[in-house]
Amino acid sequence: MARITLDNLAHSYMAKPGSEDDYALKELNHVWEDGAAYALLGASGCGKSTLLNIISGLLQPSQGRILFDDRDVTHAATAERNIAQVFQFPVVYDTMTVRDNLAFPLRNRGAKAEYVAQRVNEIARMIGMEEMLNRKARGLTADAKQKISLGRGMVREDVSALLFDEPLTVIDPHMKWELRTQLKGLHNQFGHTMIYVTHDQTEALTFADKVVVMHDGRVVQIGTPEELFETPEHTFVGYFIGSPGMNVIPARIEGNRAYVNGAFVELAQGYGALEGKVEIGVRPEYARLSQTEGLPVNIRRIEDVGRHKIVRADFFGTDINIIAGEDDRISADMNRVSFDAAHVNVYADDWRVKGAA
Ligand SMILES: Nc1ncnc2c1ncn2[C@@H]1O[C@H](COP(=O)(O)OP(=O)(O)OP(=O)(O)O)[C@@H](O)[C@H]1O
Numbered sequence: 001m002a003r004i005t006l007d008n009l010a011h012s013y014m015a016k017p018g019s020e021d022d023y024a025l026k027e028l029n030h031v032w033e034d035g036a037a038y039a040l041l042g043a044s045g046c047g048k049s050t051l052l053n054i055i056s057g058l059l060q061p062s063q064g065r066i067l068f069d070d071r072d073v074t075h076a077a078t079a080e081r082n083i084a085q086v087f088q089f090p091v092v093y094d095t096m097t098v099r100d101n102l103a104f105p106l107r108n109r110g111a112k113a114e115y116v117a118q119r120v121n122e123i124a125r126m127i128g129m130e131e132m133l134n135r136k137a138r139g140l141t142a143d144a145k146q147k148i149s150l151g152r153g154m155v156r157e158d159v160s161a162l163l164f165d166e167p168l169t170v171i172d173p174h175m176k177w178e179l180r181t182q183l184k185g186l187h188n189q190f191g192h193t194m195i196y197v198t199h200d201q202t203e204a205l206t207f208a209d210k211v212v213v214m215h216d217g218r219v220v221q222i223g224t225p226e227e228l229f230e231t232p233e234h235t236f237v238g239y240f241i242g243s244p245g246m247n248v249i250p251a252r253i254e255g256n257r258a259y260v261n262g263a264f265v266e267l268a269q270g271y272g273a274l275e276g277k278v279e280i281g282v283r284p285e286y287a288r289l290s291q292t293e294g295l296p297v298n299i300r301r302i303e304d305v306g307r308h309k310i311v312r313a314d315f316f317g318t319d320i321n322i323i324a325g326e327d328d329r330i331s332a333d334m335n336r337v338s339f340d341a342a343h344v345n346v347y348a349d350d351w352r353v354k355g356a357a
Contacts, residue, residue: 001193002068002160004032004055009064011050017062024050026218027063032161034069035191037184039204042214043240048197049165051214055195056163057081068160082160086153086167090145094138098129101137102151109156123151126182142170150179154186161193168203180207201241213237229283230343235350238281244310246281246345247320253278253346256355261316263295266341269355276349284310284321286343289330294338297322302330313337 011025020026025047032038040048053059054066057078065074073081084105092101102120111119124130127147137145146167153162164183168176184207187194198204204211205225213221213228213236220234221227232238238246251258256270258280265280288294289311298314304326311322311330315337322337324330346353 001034001191003034004161004193005065005067006030006032006055007065007067009054009061009066011054011059011061011063024217025054025061028219030212030219030222032193032195035193037187037194037207037209038196039208039211040195040197040214041199041201041204041211041240043199046214047217048199048214050217052163052165052195052197055161056083056085082158083163084153084156084159084161085163086149086165088166088169090142090149090170092137092145092148092152095136097134097136098124098140098148099133101148102133102155105152105156119155119157123155126154126186127151127179143172143175146170147179150183154183154192157190159192161195164194164196166198167196168198176203183207201243205241213240215240231345231352232281233352235279235281235347238283238345242283242285244284244321246283247287247315247318248279248281248347249315249318249320251278251280251346253280258344258346260295263316265295265339265344267344267346267355268341269357271346271353271355274346274348274353277347279347279350281345281347281352282339282343284323286340287320287322288338288340289322289324289334290336290338291331291333292336294336297335297337299330299335 006028008027008029010023010027012023014022017023040051042048054061057076065072099120102123103116106116106119124133127150129147137148150167168179171179180203196207210222210224211228212219215236221237228237228241232246235248238248249260251260253271253274256267257264258267299311300314301312303310308326309324311324313320313322346355
């Protein structure tokens with residue numbers, strides 16, 4: 001396994017990029033720790049594939065270096081990087097059996113027959129294809145073929161890293177959860193450095209130790225699922241993670257108060273003068289409806305989603321969401337909302353500002 005260092009990395013698809021906007025991947029410095037499982041999460045077009053292709057060697061960055069441990073691989077071909085990749089759509093040899101497909105990467109490297117047999121059985125068990133080992137891949141469902149691709153990606157124990165690019169897209173929804181859990185189990189067992197690209201927050205949060213959130217060509221936060229939930233470093237992380245996402249409300253900050261339309265919300269910390277677009281961010285889980293406490297709010301709609309209720313409301317002209325318990329009664333006179341001060345974040349031009357205790 002390897003530690004992967006992205007040093008001053010950036011990429012533009014243009015021959016002569018001018019401004020920062022011309023870069024599909026904006027300058028990035030980061031170390032991907034040896035043996036950790038990362039998810040690369042972001043909306044379509046944010047630059048996830050560009051970054052993954054640079055790591056795998058399919059794309060040469062227009063700026064910066066990439067190191068596997070201390071080795072500079074910036075200009076090394078994919079084959080020299082010793083990585084395994086699983087793509088969105090299955091890549092299998094139709095005329096070979098499932099067994100031969102799984103064995104291919106090992107035989108290709110001259111592994112001993114005994115080891116190949118043992119390892120193929122182990123992987124087949126993991127992807128639930130033990131019964132199909134002697135069948136030809138041709139004629140199998142897309143689902144089954146993608147499981148073979150996943151198995152082939154994972155069969156070698158000596159790779160520097162395992163890269164997955166939306167690998168569960170073609171997998172049946174009920175199998176997704178199972179395969180994701182198996183991938184996680186495999187990671188715990190073998191400690192591969194894994195990078196898993198997805199635009200699905202559930203996939204990212206359940207799979208990864210650390211989630212790398214990308215937005216508009218930039219890495220906006222790298223954190224544990226809990227960090228992304230509690231302290232989104234950028235308003236995009238707040239919107240994108242959570243269901244529904246964080247409420248973002250324009251405000252003016254004075255010390256430890258956030259003024260919204262003349263009324264104020266208490267903050268747990270004090271803040272100095274802030275420049276630019278100033279907002280507070282509070283997750284729907286940390287907002288509470290009541291008859292007496294807090295600031296006025298107009299309830300528009302209540303949705304019962306089973307585990308809890310989502311209250312859609314207007315707060316001084318901003319749409320906000322409030323999560324109420326499944327058994328909470330919401331009466332017409334509950335027209336006030338309060339926020340848990342310890343969980344109100346402050347943003348200036350979309351970036352979180354740290355307060356002073
Ligand atoms: N070969 C290319 N030539 C020019 N522009 C490209 C090329 N590939 C990607 N882009 C642009 O670079 C930006 C980032 O694209 P990228 O494919 O890395 O995003 P992504 O997050 O992987 O999106 P998706 O989830 O849709 O694959 C987008 O604006 C895209 O249009």
